[in-house]
Amino acid sequence: MGNLSRLPSDTSVAAINAALDADGVVIVEHFYDADWVARYNGEVQPFIDNHKRTYTGVDVFDDFLGHHTVRLQGLPAKTPALIDALIDPRMLAVMDHLLLPLCTDYILSAAELIEIRKSETAQSLHTDNNS
Secondary structure, three states: OOOOEEEOOOOOHHHHHHHHHHHOOEEEOOOOOHHHHHHHHHHHHHHHHOOOOOOOOOHHHHHHHOOOEEEEOOHHHHOHHHHHHHOOHHHHHHHHHHHHHHOOOOOOOOOOEEEEOOOOOOOOOOOOOOO
16 A cells, blocks of 8 residues: 655645655645635635535436535636636646646546535445446
């Protein structure tokens, strides 16, 4: 089993990438500062507070998605702070390191917030792409 490196917020991109290459995972403490976190939370909270659960009418699917879970899609349109996070130079450098060796370019195709609330039932083990 690999190590779980915990690095300080001022860690260089090279060190973050080295930890990812060595262990496949890394935690960078306070990668985004407290002001960004407060801004993001302030922007997204009204959407969480006003969330209305919709149902498909298919019990197995509705049960899987949860009856006590908030799911918000399209976050960049809702929270400008997220756009700042996505274009953060360190984040882009890490993504370039991870993805560009495998492709010519990449795009964000989904940004979702999932808040699992009290009394929610557990999902079955699954992959998000159904493969």
